[in-house]
Amino acid sequence: MTRVHDMGGRYGDGTITPEPEDEVFHTDWHARALAVTLAAGSLGKWNIDVSRHARECLAPTDYARFSYYEKWISGLANLLVETGVVTREELAGQGDPAPSPLADKKMTADQVAGVLAKGGPADRPSNTAPQFDVGDVVVTRKIAANALVDGGHTRLPVYAAGARGRVLRLHGTHVLPDSSAHRLGDAAEPLYAVVFPASELWSHPEHPRDEVVLDLWQSYLEPEA
Structure with a gap:
């Protein structure tokens, strides 16, 4: 059975309307959602594949109705709780705030440009030899x-x-x-x-x-x- 996020080539999801090339974010909170997601990733509690799967694991009804960055921020909220970075009460703005043991890992404003420029290369050495050649x-x-x-x-x-x-x-x-x-x-x-x-x-x-x-x-x- 196809997962709800695997939409490529599927019929019945409506017309795709290209967005203006000069419009990066529809609203200011979209930029903040991207920023906080990248900043939270620097805490070292998950990798990019874990975060992608977190968005895929949203309830199908939510995945279908959420906008792009609503999916991002919802997946992030689940990861923050699942990995113990924050509690549900803290996420909801309840309870007494306490210093986090991860505070020293936070990404500061002066680090952002360097982190984004460096990226997250996924090439690794492997004992598995290539089975196919170009043209196969x-x-x-x-x-x-x-x-x-x-x-x-x-x-x-x-x-x-x-x-x-x-x-x-x-x-x-x-x-x-x-x-x-x-x-x-x-x-x-x-x-x-x-x-x-x-x-x-x-x-x-x-x-x-x-x-x-x-x-x-x-x-x-x-x-x-």
Whole structure:
């Protein structure tokens, strides 16, 4: 069964209206939601894959009605409580505030530019050798679900499950989100850019000769039979 967040290629969700290129945030609180999410990440209590999975785990009714940054701030609130950074009472503005043992890890204003410029590289050494070369034809797993954790996070979209594509590039070896999102370790493995014709992904594409490029981990792929 498809998770509510896996919306790519799905019908019935309405028209996509492009936003003005010069409009970064609709309202001021959207910028603050992004800022506090990045700042909380610097506390070291979770990684980017854990935070992505936290948003995916929102109740389906909430996920469907929340705006983009409402999803972000709601996922963050859940993570703050789950990891013991704050209590539910503190989050609600109740109870007596107390100094946090994480206070020394807070991101200060003068650190922001450097942290954003540095980013969070996910390339890691791996004992898993690349199985495919550029130009090889590959097929994605028929079932897109996380193979390590039932109902867990994965970067293989449902619309690409069982599709045939061609390896465009090897990016090196990178953290496997399916493992990292559940604190099971980096489990780094080869990551490929794979190109798929639109006709391979959808039954009646408007432009069949269009192509879609997906970054996919080796464990998502199989050689063409």
